[in-house]
Amino acid sequence: MTITVGQAFERVLGRNTSLRVVAWDGSSGGADDGLTVRLHSPRALSYLVTAPGELGVARAYLQGELSIDGMDEGDPYEVIKHLGRGLRLRLPSWRELGDVVSVLRATGLSLPELPPVETPSQWRRLTHGLRHGRRRDAEAIQHHYDVGNEFYEHVLGPSMTYTCAVFETPETSLEDAQFAKYDLVARKLGLEPGMRLLDVGCGWGGMVRHAVKHYGVTALGVTLSREQATWAQEAIRRDGLEGRAEVRHGDYRDVTERGFDAISSIGLTEHIGVKNYPAYFRFLRDHLRDEGRLLNHCITRPDNTHPGLPTRGFINRYVFPDGELTGSGDIVRVMEDEGFEVKHHENLREHYALTLAGWSTNLSKRWDDCVALAGLGRARVWGLYLAGSRLGFEDNGIQLHQVLATRTSEAGTAGYPLRPQFT
Known part of the structure; x- marks a missing residue:
């Protein structure tokens, strides 16, 4: 029976x-x-x-x-x-x-219809160009980031910062923790008045505006998301930072200016593709002056043996199409192979769990508004994604590393103090 x-x-x-x-x-x-x-x-x-x-x-x-x-x-x-x-x-x-x-x-099992918010499989996405080609990278970014700025305002809060924050204590507010993150990056880079900063994958321009406001630099940010660039440009005008702060809509590889004193890459490396790391870090080094510094901030795996993301996994199909992760050791190795001298390496895993908890709280509080803006399916994706990622960071399934490096001159001058001044 x-x-x-x-x-x-x-x-x-x-x-x-x-x-x-x-x-x-x-x-x-x-x-x-x-x-x-x-x-x-x-x-x-x-x-x-x-x-x-x-x-x-x-x-x-x-x-x-x-x-x-x-x-x-x-x-x-x-x-x-x-x-x-x-x-x-x-x-x-x-x-x-x-x-x-x-x-x-x-x-009577059947092949059911896929949810409309799911991206096609890796093979079907080949019709949109090679993985990590310019066209396909742009489409992957648009899939995730061009949900609408109002949606992100509800989820991220006033800082409009979609990267790991730095918490003094678990009770620190999300806004204070995001300010602390930007300030930590600025201090690690040794920013001073008159310097030139390049921020690749700049999002809504948070690092650009922070560096200009609080450290007196001139800053250029670049993002593949038109929605982000539009919001950031308006924020720059609102804050009276025109002439010193700029956010461009475009590919970081199209930046022609060189000789930057510092480069920040906060949450971009995940989208680059592990095989493209050498070209990526070579590009960044070529755009720094001697003794200039790079701060690379990205999500990583806890080991260096399984680069990439499962092609059938939830994150790849619903959140970050073509996203790839590897261990921080792989990142350090490639940076060194491309001529950087690594000076400092920090894991902020627990901080990202707290950051995601803050975003989840915001999404829950503004649930009806977010559903109205993005649709029920996409809002549900975000609920699963934020909560699942939080668990991943808590359980050490994924990590977040900041790696600080210098373009040391041929004479061996790094422009770096004997002891770091940001701890």
Whole structure:
């Protein structure tokens, strides 16, 4: 006799689980007092089976075929933590496995429609150019960053800063922590009045404006996002920084000016592609003067053995198409191979977990506004992405490293103090 859908899940989950599954036919399985996951139609099961793991769950949720009781859609951290840390699957016996297969056959599985906010697979994206070519890089950036500036204002807060902040204590406000991050970068770079700063991948121009306001430099920022550039240009006019601060819409590789005293790269390296690191760091070195400094700030893996991102993973398909990560050791190696002298290396992993918690709180508080601006599907993607990333940083699945280096002259002069002055 064919078992129910709920019983099939219980074959996989067992009774000693923290999860309860309730299916569209009224059947259930798992723990009676567990976190309740509801499958609203056979399509939910098709999503789970055709893409086992996080991708299938995300697809079913984004399409409204799966829901979880009590979940805060703007900040589903507690639910994701429960699933990520507390859920343990058991291996069914051959007989139990046969029962599960019989349910799948009876349900009539099909290839379900993908959520409209999902980007195409790696192979289908080849029609948009080679990976990390200029056209495809621009489209990847637009997919993520051109959601609308008002949406980002709700999520990021007044600083409009979409990179890891630096917290004095866990109670430090997000705005104060973002100010502290920019100030730490400025001090690491040794910025002084009259210097010239290049900020590649400048976002909404936060580092550019901070450096000009507080350190008296002249700064140029470059971003591939037109929405970011438009917002940043208006902020520069509003702050009266014209003539000293500039943000361009374009590719950093089109910057022709050279001889900068300092370069900051805050959250760009993730989009470059690991194979392109040599050309990237060579470009940055070529645009620095001798004794100039580079601060590279980016998300990393905790090891150097698995560069890239899973092509079928949630982040690659919904958040950062073509994004790639590797360990900080790989980054340091390439920087040194391209002629930089590395002077300081810092891991801010815990700080990014706190930053993401702040963004999740903002998204939850302004959930209805964010849904109205970006649509329910994209807002749900952001809820999952921020909460899941927070868990990843907390569990040391991903890290955030700042690497400070100099373009040391042929005579061995680094222009760097005997002891750093920013700690």
